[in-house]
Amino acid sequence: MSARCSAVAEPMLHVLAWVAIALAVANVLGVATLIYQRVRIRRRDTRRDELEAHVTPLALALLDGKEPGELDAGAQLALVDVLSRYSRLVRGAPREHIAAYFAGSAAYQRALHDLSARKRWRRTAAAFTLGDMAVPAATPELRRALHDRDREVRAAAARSLGKLQDVDAVEELTEALASATVPRLVAARALLEIGEPALVELLALLDRPDAAVRATASELVGLLGSARDAPLLIEHLSDPSAAVREQAAIALGRLGAGAATSALISALDDRVGFVRAAAAGALGAIGDATAKPVLLEVARSDSFEAAHAAAYAVLALDPEAAARSAGSVHLDEIADVARVRG
Amino acid sequence: MTTAIEVVSGITLAYFLLVNAIYLGFTATAWRRLLAHQREAKTLPLDEVLSSPLTPGVSVLVPAYNEAAGIVVSVRSLLDLRYPRHEVVVVNDGSTDDTLQRLIDAFELEPVRKALRQDVACAPVKQVYGSRRYPNLWVVDKENGGGKADAINGCLVAASHEYVCAIDADAVLEPDALLQVARPILDDPEVVVATGGIVRVINGCVLRDGRVVEVGLPKSNLAAVQVLEYFRAFLVGRVGWSSVNALLIISGAFGLFRRSLVEEIGGWDQEMIGEDIELVVRMHRRMHELDQPYRIEFVPDPVCWTEVPETLRVLSRQRRRWQRGLGQTLWVHKKLILNPRFGTLGLVAVPYFLFFEFLSPIIELLGPPFVIVAFLLGRLSFTFFVAFLVVAVLLGFLLSIAALALEEINFRRHQRSRELARLVLLAAFENVGYRQINAFWRFVAYFDLMRGRSGWGDMQKKGLGVPSV
Amino acid sequence: MTDEAVKILVCDDDPDLRALVEYRFKTAGYEVLGAGDGKTAFELAVEHRPALAVLDLMMPGLNGIEVTRQLRADSRTERIPVILLTSRTLEADVTSAFEAGADDYVTKPFSPQELLHRVRALLGRR
Numbered sequence: 023m024s025a026r027c028s029a030v031a032e033p034m035l036h037v038l039a040w041v042a043i044a045l046a047v048a049n050v051l052g053v054a055t056l057i058y059q060r061v062r063i064r065r066r067d068t069r070r071d072e073l074e075a076h077v078t079p080l081a082l083a084l085l086d087g088k089e090p091g092e093l094d095a096g097a098q099l100a101l102v103d104v105l106s107r108y109s110r111l112v113r114g115a116p117r118e119h120i121a122a123y124f125a126g127s128a129a130y131q132r133a134l135h136d137l138s139a140r141k142r143w144r145r146t147a148a149a150f151t152l153g154d155m156a157v158p159a160a161t162p163e164l165r166r167a168l169h170d171r172d173r174e175v176r177a178a179a180a181r182s183l184g185k186l187q188d189v190d191a192v193e194e195l196t197e198a199l200a201s202a203t204v205p206r207l208v209a210a211r212a213l214l215e216i217g218e219p220a221l222v223e224l225l226a227l228l229d230r231p232d233a234a235v236r237a238t239a240s241e242l243v244g245l246l247g248s249a250r251d252a253p254l255l256i257e258h259l260s261d262p263s264a265a266v267r268e269q270a271a272i273a274l275g276r277l278g279a280g281a282a283t284s285a286l287i288s289a290l291d292d293r294v295g296f297v298r299a300a301a302a303g304a305l306g307a308i309g310d311a312t313a314k315p316v317l318l319e320v321a322r323s324d325s326f327e328a329a330h331a332a333a334y335a336v337l338a339l340d341p342e343a344a345a346r347s348a349g350s351v352h353l354d355e356i357a358d359v360a361r362v363r364g
Numbered sequence: 365m366t367t368a369i370e371v372v373s374g375i376t377l378a379y380f381l382l383v384n385a386i387y388l389g390f391t392a393t394a395w396r397r398l399l400a401h402q403r404e405a406k407t408l409p410l411d412e413v414l415s416s417p418l419t420p421g422v423s424v425l426v427p428a429y430n431e432a433a434g435i436v437v438s439v440r441s442l443l444d445l446r447y448p449r450h451e452v453v454v455v456n457d458g459s460t461d462d463t464l465q466r467l468i469d470a471f472e473l474e475p476v477r478k479a480l481r482q483d484v485a486c487a488p489v490k491q492v493y494g495s496r497r498y499p500n501l502w503v504v505d506k507e508n509g510g511g512k513a514d515a516i517n518g519c520l521v522a523a524s525h526e527y528v529c530a531i532d533a534d535a536v537l538e539p540d541a542l543l544q545v546a547r548p549i550l551d552d553p554e555v556v557v558a559t560g561g562i563v564r565v566i567n568g569c570v571l572r573d574g575r576v577v578e579v580g581l582p583k584s585n586l587a588a589v590q591v592l593e594y595f596r597a598f599l600v601g602r603v604g605w606s607s608v609n610a611l612l613i614i615s616g617a618f619g620l621f622r623r624s625l626v627e628e629i630g631g632w633d634q635e636m637i638g639e640d641i642e643l644v645v646r647m648h649r650r651m652h653e654l655d656q657p658y659r660i661e662f663v664p665d666p667v668c669w670t671e672v673p674e675t676l677r678v679l680s681r682q683r684r685r686w687q688r689g690l691g692q693t694l695w696v697h698k699k700l701i702l703n704p705r706f707g708t709l710g711l712v713a714v715p716y717f718l719f720f721e722f723l724s725p726i727i728e729l730l731g732p733p734f735v736i737v738a739f740l741l742g743r744l745s746f747t748f749f750v751a752f753l754v755v756a757v758l759l760g761f762l763l764s765i766a767a768l769a770l771e772e773i774n775f776r777r778h779q780r781s782r783e784l785a786r787l788v789l790l791a792a793f794e795n796v797g798y799r800q801i802n803a804f805w806r807f808v809a810y811f812d813l814m815r816g817r818s819g820w821g822d823m824q825k826k827g828l829g830v831p832s833v
Numbered sequence: 834m835t836d837e838a839v840k841i842l843v844c845d846d847d848p849d850l851r852a853l854v855e856y857r858f859k860t861a862g863y864e865v866l867g868a869g870d871g872k873t874a875f876e877l878a879v880e881h882r883p884a885l886a887v888l889d890l891m892m893p894g895l896n897g898i899e900v901t902r903q904l905r906a907d908s909r910t911e912r913i914p915v916i917l918l919t920s921r922t923l924e925a926d927v928t929s930a931f932e933a934g935a936d937d938y939v940t941k942p943f944s945p946q947e948l949l950h951r952v953r954a955l956l957g958r959r
Contacts, residue, residue, distance in 0.1 A: 034751075035746065038754060042753070045758040055769060056768060059773055060784060147403065181412070210418050214416075214417075245417060326481055330524075333479075355476065355479045357477075364496060
């Protein structure tokens with residue numbers, strides 16, 4: 023090789039020498055960047071801490087309705103940060119004061135503008151911060167952002183709509199939940215924050231052709247609804263989809279719907295194990311003692327999940343009797359648990 | 365003769381070029397990903413997830429063998445993890461010390477005839493314990509089954525939540541770690557089946573009440589160079605693989621899995637030395653067979669702190685074990701190698717781990733001395749030699765610095781500038797010296813495998829499968 | 834009895850929340866003892882015998898329920914009323930809070946004014 027390629031070796035060597043030098047330089051630059059970053063970030067953090075210490079009393083006073091007065095740009099940014107954090111912790115009058123402050127601020131205008139920014143992270147940050155700014159007028163823009171092309175932006179918009187408790191967004195939020203265009207937990211949480219006004223839409227979703235939609239809607243009805251919503255859920259105990267039947271059962275348990283007891287007892291014969299388990303759990307939550315004999319039977323003879331849930335349901339219904347139960351590993355377990363828990 | 369020299373030298377050069385090029389690619393990906401992640405983190409409403417009744421439950425699985433010294437503190441800090449619904453299932457895997465008694469005393473445990481699942485095999489369970497004061501704590505006392513896999517399976521059969529988080533008994537999790545590692549799953553529960561978090565080196569850190577309160581570099585240089593190694597392996601390597609959904613390695617020290625899938629594929633495999641890698645590969649395989657969309661992701665923030673070996677002796681045993689584990693896993697799943705049916709996994713990830721991880725000791729160990737000797741003997745052109753130095757050393761060093769920069773920009777755990785300086789210097793040692801030592805042990809592991817040796821050299825640390833490149 | 838020099842212990846690992854609550858209490862005339870973790874909170878309670886304690890539920894280390902238990906178990910602090918402040922809303926959490934001995938339970942996001950009312954109510958009762 024050395025002899026054959028000497029013609030190519032010379033220029034190659036030059037190239038390599040340059041590459042080597044370039045790499046060495048790059049290494050030095052890399053180290054220099056490290057040092058520079060360290061210094062820069064440290065300085066930035068110190069400055070930020072100082073600013074925050076300065077604006078914190080102003081922020082606290084603002085929660086009581088006292089205007090902060092003139093601030094320079096840096097202090098304003100710090101104030102926006104601090105108020106956003108406080109906004110997540112409080113509700114009621116303080117949040118209204120925060121909204122009043124932001125409504126007239128440049129930061130708010132900028133956030134609205136950034137909802138149509140080109141970069142995804144900017145849109146996401148804007149959508150997120152609008153929820154903290156608590157200005158109700160932002161909701162139409164946020165609703166539009168629910169249809170952004172990026173999932174993160176949609177998620178941030180959904181979360182903010184929940185924070186703003188925008189009743190008008192309920193339909194779009196449930197659509198987003200149903201079509202999984204927004205992360206499940208985020209959309210669900212937003213709907214939960216909006217609360218009862220979302221209930222009507224959710225009940226309507228129980229008739230959708232998509233089983234996943236019906237299942238999630240059932241779950242949320244269980245968290246938002248009341249016993250009078252039980253009949254619709256009871257109907258869905260015979261839904262063709264097992265996931266829906268399961269969620270309907272869980273929801274009935276959460277609602278504490280005594281009227282559902284007999285339907286749930288029938289559901290203990292469902293052909294799918296986790297549905298039977300959910301029905302058992304619901305019966306335990308509702309607390310109707312008439313279910314006990316059937317539950318004991320399930321705890322003795324059914325598959326693991328169902329028998330386990332049934333045993334714990336028995337424990338919930340009648341802790342004293344549970345301590346004496348026997349007849350299956352699950353009943354042994356709850357007997358000991360009852361004893362240990364006192 | 366000359367041709368043989370040329371060929372071997374050529375292969376060596378090509379290997380180093382390829383490997384470093386791949387890592388360069390990963391570094392670029394990691395750069396973008398981590399920056400995006402940092403921005404995302406600002407919009408991460410962790411507290412809001414904490415209060416959601418919809419957040420799925422997690423069973424934290426803690427296999428413990430002779431962990432009397434730290435088990436109580438460890439379990440206490442696990443019980444205090446910030447997560448809305450979780451339980452801690454500890455397995456006392458036939459310890460010969462008083463691990464169990466300490467748990468019983470500290471948590472007021474009483475025997476409970478807990479019903480255990482039968483679908484995953486493990487060594488016989490002697491007794492399960494529950495606690496009045498800590499209703500979400502379960503301790504399973506069982507016979508030793510010969511390995512960590514059996515121990516975790518023992519936890520698995522007693523777990524009741526939808527997700528399971530397998531950790532090492534002596535690993536220290538940060539309070540928000542569970543929330544953070546669960547985030548990809550919370551965002552997309554239908555699709556994400558497993559996630560892994562970052563593992564950092566606890567040697568040199570100050571602990572209080574089972575939590576790390578001050579981060580520091582270990583005194584021992586050997587341990588300190590591993591800090592750098594882990595940055596590259598985790599921040600660069602795993603972020604990279606995760607981005608193409610070919611993450612093969614979720615550390616046994618900290619991984620979150622969908623319980624139903626784990627049970628469906630039979631749990632952790634007792635026969636495997638690298639049971640953590642093997643489980644993930646098996647999960648990938650199953651999801652491909654089911655032909656369902658899925659993702660296994662790496663999350664760079666949630667931190668699990670773990671102890672690394674400080675002596676050559678213990679480090680050598682650890683790396684030999686990892687290499688054996690990797691080899692065994694690759695062998696058992698050889699069907700995946702270059703198999704287009706398994707997409708990026710089969711065509712890229714598995715072959716990578718075979719050629720650039722498992723087989724790399726051959727070239728790393730034999731190549732460089734060969735090239736040096738050949739050059740000194742005048743058999744190799746100066747050009748070639750310079751090329752080799754450039755690619756193997758300078759580029760490698762740059763990649764280490766880049767990994768360090770990633771850490772510095774995104775996480776900045778190491779506050780003291782002195783430590784940063786030390787890490788920069790160690791980057792030199794990592795490339796010339798440390799890497800070769802590792803290659804040696806991994807080479808020795810070939811003989812271990814051929815002799816059919818398996819099992820546990822040093823029990824406590826379990827295979828992270830950290831790439832040694 | 835005036836509000837002067839009545840001490841209230843506030844414990845939360847979130848410094849923002851501590852700042853909010855402290856401000857509300859201070860402007861109402863109370864003296865506030867701040868703690869960032871459960872262990873410190875208990876120590877402060879023993880040392881200063883506050884008239885009331887506001888504790889966050891989820892804190893690393895000693896959580897709010899544990900601190901409440903400790904306060905109830907110690908004769909020096911057993912009579913201190915406890916309000917638990919938390920983002921957790923599950924029924925199980927509420928039950929275990931009261932079982933541990935808490936007197937009231939406020940969920941986040943919260944109204945600082947409402948918290949103040951509850952504090953006054955609990956203090957008025959004693």
